[in-house]
Amino acid sequence: MGNGVRIFAALEGDLEAVLACGWLLSMNPGVTVTAGPPDRGPGAGLCARGYMDPHILTQDHGNDALLLGAASQARRLAALLPGEGALDLSHDPPIGRFDLLVAGRPQPGKPTGWSADAQRFGAVLVAPRETPSHLGRSIAILADGPPRELKSFRIARRLFPAIASVHLILDERTDPAATDEWLRQLDCRCPVRLSMVRPTTDAQSAASLDAGGDLLVVERPARFWTSIGFEWRLAALLDRTAGAVLFAL
Structure with missing residues (x-):
């Protein structure tokens, strides 16, 4: 993600x-965070069905009230x-390229009004319920397929330098040699x-x-998944996970 990290909070x-x-x-060195209205234009990247909707083309005009409320919340x-x-x-x-998009939880039955474009955001962090x-x-990592470099966890290590523990969740069909390679790929120097x-x-x-962690890192499967398959899988995890969720686009 370069020397500095640019983050947009929708x-x-x-x-x-x-x-x-x-x-x-x-609070992390080299990180800048800009908070503002979501992008309601057409998206070109991965979208979680019922969560990130790239087809909402209307732009609200209540930005002043939104920012006044955000300023009050930020002071508190x-x-x-x-x-x-x-x-x-x-x-x-958001204008230009950001390393991370921070977004709120979807409301049941209502898609959010921003799009997650992989050309503009490297990853998405979905805020926890509270x-x-x-x-x-304390990080849980959900991964499957053959062992490989973990793109989302690499982003997490950059964002969260004080990782104290990791819980790796693998497919039960993973053989012992592959499990050892997964652990080697982590190389996180923590339990x-x-x-x-x-x-x-x-x-x-x-x-x-x-796992009880405060962050779930979702690694996209290495085997072939259509976009809709990953969208439904991710949407189901968001519905059932209380903590923050990080995934790379």
């Missing part, structure tokens, strides 16, 4: 968790969260717990909840 729905994630991320968070966080509030949707007091100390689960959303969701 202000929509419940602002507090999104702003808290941005505040916590901005500054008193609650330790450290020297900083948020730059913008009247404009305001976080910290992020990235690692390993779980083997059935490759179904129900089993993976249950294992993610059991």
Whole structure:
């Protein structure tokens, strides 16, 4: 992600968790966080069905009220969260390339109004259900397929340098040699717990909840998945995961 990290926090729905994630991320050296209205233009990247909808073309005109509310929330968070966080509030949707998009939870039955374009965002961090007091100390990683470099976890290591523990969740059909290679690929220099689960959303969701981490890192499967297959899988995990969720585009 280069020497610096640019992050855009999309202000929509419940602002507090999104702003808290941005505040916590901005405490890391070299990280700049801009919070502003979501991009409601047509997207060109991965979209989670029922969550990231690239076809909403209308632009709301309530940005001033949105930013006033965000400024009030940010002042309150500054008193609650330790450290020297900083948020730059913008009247404009994201312009240019960002390493990360921070987004709120989808409302049931209502798609969000921003799009996650892989040409403009390297990854998406979905805020947890409640305001976080910290992020990235205890990480669960959901992965399958053959061992490989973990793109999403590489981003997580850059964003969260104080990782204390990792819980790796693999397909139960993974053989011992491949499991050893997965662990070697992690190379996280912290305690690692390993779980083997059935490759179904129900089993993976249950294992993610059991891991108890504050961040779930979802690695896209190496085997062929159509976009819609990953979208449904991700949407189901978001419905059932209380903590923050990170995935690369």
